[in-house]
Amino acid sequence: MGMTSVLVRVPASTANLGPGFDSLGMALSLYAWVDMRPSSSTVIRLHGDGLDGIPTDKSNLLYKVAGLLYEEAGLDMPELEINMYSEIPLARGLGSSASAIVGALVAANELAGCPLDREGLLQLATRLEGHPDNVGASLFGGLIVAAWDGSRADLIRLEPPEQLQAIVAIPRFQLETEKARHALPTELPMADAVFNIGRTSLLVAALASGRLDLISRAMQDRLHQPYRAPLIPGMAEVLAGAADHGALGAALSGAGPTLLAVVEKDSPRLAELEAFLTETLGAAGTDADLLRLKPDLYGPVILDENEAPWLAPQGNRKGDLQA
Numbered sequence: 001m002g003m004t005s006v007l008v009r010v011p012a013s014t015a016n017l018g019p020g021f022d023s024l025g026m027a028l029s030l031y032a033w034v035d036m037r038p039s040s041s042t043v044i045r046l047h048g049d050g051l052d053g054i055p056t057d058k059s060n061l062l063y064k065v066a067g068l069l070y071e072e073a074g075l076d077m078p079e080l081e082i083n084m085y086s087e088i089p090l091a092r093g094l095g096s097s098a099s100a101i102v103g104a105l106v107a108a109n110e111l112a113g114c115p116l117d118r119e120g121l122l123q124l125a126t127r128l129e130g131h132p133d134n135v136g137a138s139l140f141g142g143l144i145v146a147a148w149d150g151s152r153a154d155l156i157r158l159e160p161p162e163q164l165q166a167i168v169a170i171p172r173f174q175l176e177t178e179k180a181r182h183a184l185p186t187e188l189p190m191a192d193a194v195f196n197i198g199r200t201s202l203l204v205a206a207l208a209s210g211r212l213d214l215i216s217r218a219m220q221d222r223l224h225q226p227y228r229a230p231l232i233p234g235m236a237e238v239l240a241g242a243a244d245h246g247a248l249g250a251a252l253s254g255a256g257p258t259l260l261a262v263v264e265k266d267s268p269r270l271a272e273l274e275a276f277l278t279e280t281l282g283a284a285g286t287d288a289d290l291l292r293l294k295p296d297l298y299g300p301v302i303l304d305e306n307e308a309p310w311l312a313p314q315g316n317r318k319g320d321l322q323a
């Protein structure tokens, strides 16, 4: 017997972490909330202005994903009342679509009496998103290393180093993941493939063993970032200079346009790094908003329905870390 209503909070994610294209991801302390309950007719409410333009009829992603969960479980889907609020900006490289997919899957799974375990949810979510890095991070929290062969995802979750935090610079324009994937070549030189295998392996080992000193070199990439850089004015300069301004490493977040700088907790150079990010992007004509975030360690969390953010006015998001 399932629950009669479910409110779930799901973290954003940053995919790739540089070289780990479609394989590495980290959950971030920026969230989406999905509430789902059976109803006499289907109603979808999107709260706040962050989800403007998203349909609220049965073509909505959340509704369709809930339907797939019921289908996978071999159950009839009831009409649903769905409410969602999100802090995760759309199409900026912070996994908004993955958080919506994971939120809808977890909520529908709870309503249906948990026919799928988390592993089953990962397989379904990866099939829907097409790559496991964002959905894996949103579903498990922390750092994830994943592989996908088109039909099966294998994933290991790692605890992020305690000292690791992040600054994201979010440009004020959208870049659909699909468009940023079309910028990629269909073939790569062998030397570039070898370069990425070395950096990805080193990055996973550095993160697993807390070798923060290696992160900057391990986050280099030749597989996707050089091809996506022309889509984001100032990106190449940010990636080249961030380590000189106090970052442990820097990468394009997911398919962009957001840029991720990994920083050490309590670093005295955060303000210097933020000024560098804003000025470098600004000089290239890219206005961006900065957030200080932590890794999210939990993935989806079921909350009491009174904790829905649409029940209370939202303040402006400033990020989690101390200035």
Ligand SMILES: Nc1ncnc2c1ncn2[C@@H]1O[C@H](COP(=O)(O)OP(=O)(O)O)[C@@H](O)[C@H]1O
Pocket: 051, 054, 055, 060, 061, 062, 084, 089, 090, 091, 092, 093, 094, 095, 096, 097, 098, 100, 175, 176, 177, 178, 254, 255
């Ligand atoms: N809550 C939601 N409901 C419906 N569709 C959503 C929701 N969140 C995201 N999406 C869809 O996902 C798209 C963004 O996904 P994508 O291009 O992969 O970028 P990202 O995942 O980096 O934000 C949006 O333009 C929208 O079509």
Ligand SMILES: N[C@@H](CCOP(=O)(O)O)C(=O)O
Pocket: 013, 015, 016, 021, 022, 023, 092, 093, 094, 095, 096, 097, 131, 133, 134, 177, 180, 181, 224, 253, 254, 255, 256
């Ligand atoms: N590995 C994918 C990640 C896309 O992430 P998103 O947050 O931009 O949806 C890619 O690099 O295309």
